[in-house]
Amino acid sequence: MDLKPKSLFHLIEEDKLVRIIETFTKATDITIDINDALGFPVVQHDYFYGFCRSIRSKEVGLKRCINSNAELGFNTLTQGNSSIGKCHAGVMLMAVPIIVDDKFYGSITCGQMLLEKPGAKEIEDMLAATADLGLDPQDLSKTFQEIQVISMEKCQAAGGLIQFVVSYIVELIYRANRQEALSKEKLKAAEDARIIIELEHTLHRAELKNLQAQIKPHFLFNTLNTIISLVTLGDNAKGLNTLFALSNLLRHNLDHPEELVPLREELHYVESYLLIQKNRFGDRLELTIQVPEDLHDLQIPFLSLQPLVENACIHGLEPKEGLGHLRIVAKKLNNDVEISVIDDGVGMSQHYYTLDLSQEHPLQAGIGLRNVHKRLQLQFGPGYGIRLLPEQGLTTVRLLIPLQEG
Structure with a gap:
């Protein structure tokens, strides 16, 4: 014992x-x-x-x-x-x-x-x-x-009564012990659930960062190609200016480790990116931004718009002869915000409009769009993301995110 x-x-x-x-x-x-x-x-x-x-x-x-x-x-x-x-x-x-x-x-x-x-x-x-x-x-x-x-008789009777008291105490201990065991099981279950949620959150954040990391080299690769092309053609001044602009963008990247940034910062990033593209397009690119002032503080995943703008420039406007127009338009839709990137370039192949952006695609134009779509869904849920809309003479990529209060 x-x-x-x-x-x-x-x-x-x-x-x-x-x-x-x-x-x-x-x-x-x-x-x-x-x-x-x-x-x-x-x-x-x-x-x-x-x-x-x-x-x-x-x-x-x-x-x-x-x-x-x-x-x-x-x-x-x-x-x-x-x-x-x-x-x-x-x-x-x-x-x-x-x-x-x-x-x-x-x-x-x-x-x-x-x-x-x-x-x-x-x-x-x-x-x-x-x-x-x-x-x-x-x-x-x-x-x-x-x-x-x-008397001894009363003493023994008191002993018998104490036996009943002991039985009652033992029953209290059994009952409390069971209750404590149940409470521990509930606490363990709650702790296990918390650990699972934290693990899922960690994996979720890791996937977001991984997708964002995929976008940065993709953008860097295209921009370096631009610089190489300019230098190869002997336009060293434009190549150097583009390199300085790229340096500023990369510094901007390093200064924003957060997953979400205000829309105004994302628009500023896009404008910096288009300064680089101006070296390639010259006067053939015209930008219009129509975003209400009350949406400038809207929180949006970092590098969400730039891949859409890059897609419009490379696959729509660059092959086009003459002046090309690029518009970024934002508006409220009930409890959501719709941001559209619209270009009047040559348009994408009909195949791209049928792509399932939730799946992997080997096509270059699908990589940036898919990554943005996946990041938006990871951040805000499956009801959000991007859609490709063919219109007469236009290519529209619409980005849908929730409207945050406060």
């Missing part, structure tokens, strides 16, 4: 244990203590009186009382049931063990009783045992003789 298990008394509300002691004392005029496996009372109470209260008022006396309870409590293990003996001061004690699942958790001891009226010898022994406590011997003698005398 385990003699030093972890205490389970903490599972029971203290006021319940105090009520048990109070009820038993009032019913029998015998005071009980509920002790842990080491003999220490698990709750404090004021139901000791007279002689026992005087002894317990001294620190040394209280320690001796606790030791007496512990010793008698351990005796119940060898006897298998209640045990009767005397405390350090000669008062009758009876103990009943508290055993849960074959483990000794403590005992209930009852005292403040004698089986017979104390004689001179008993009083002398008591005074000798308590002489070092600094208590008045006459007062101790008086209160010692006032301790109630009960």
Whole structure:
């Protein structure tokens, strides 16, 4: 049998244990203590009186009382049931063990009783045992003789009643233990759910950053091609200007690690990008931006518009002869915002309008669009993203995101 298990008394509300002691004392005029496996009372109470209260008022006396309870409590293990003996001061004690699942958790001891009226010898022994406590011997003698005398029959009846009390306490422990186990299971389930959510969030953020990282090299590759072409053609001045512009854009990238930026910053980034494209288009590119002032603070994934503008420039406007127009238009749609990138270039192949942007595509024009679409859905949900709309003489790519309040 385990003699030093972890205490389970903490599972029971203290006021319940105090009520048990109070009820038993009032019913029998015998005071009980509920002790842990080491003999220490698990709750404090004021139901000791007279002689026992005087002894317990001294620190040394209280320690001796606790030791007496512990010793008698351990005796119940060898006897298998209640045990009767005397405390350090000669008062009758009876103990009943508290055993849960074959483990000794403590005992209930009852005292403040004698089986017979104390004689001179008993009083002398008591005074000798308590002489070092600094208590008045006459007062101790008086209160010692006032301790109630009960018959063995009543003592055994009290023991039977304590057995019922022990059974009730064990049931409380079982019930509280089950409740604690259920609470731990619920906490573990909640913790597991939290960990899963955090993991999903981490993977979600990792996928967003991975997609954004795909866009940056894609843009860089195209811009470096522009610089190489200019240098190859001998236009070193334009090549150098383009390189400076690219340097500014890359610095802008490094200064924005956030996933979301205000729409005004994204538009500024697009304007910087088009300054680079001006070196290729010359006067053949005209830009119009129509975005209401109250949408400038709208939060949008970084590098969401530039790939759409790049797509319009490379696949629509660059092959076109003569002046090309590029418009960026934003407007509210109930609780959403629609941002359109419209060009009047040669248009994309009809094949691109049937692409499922949720799937991988080997086609170069589909890479940037798919990445933006996927990032928008990861950020805002499956109801958002981009759509390709063919119109008479125009190519429109519409980006839909939620309207954020505040």
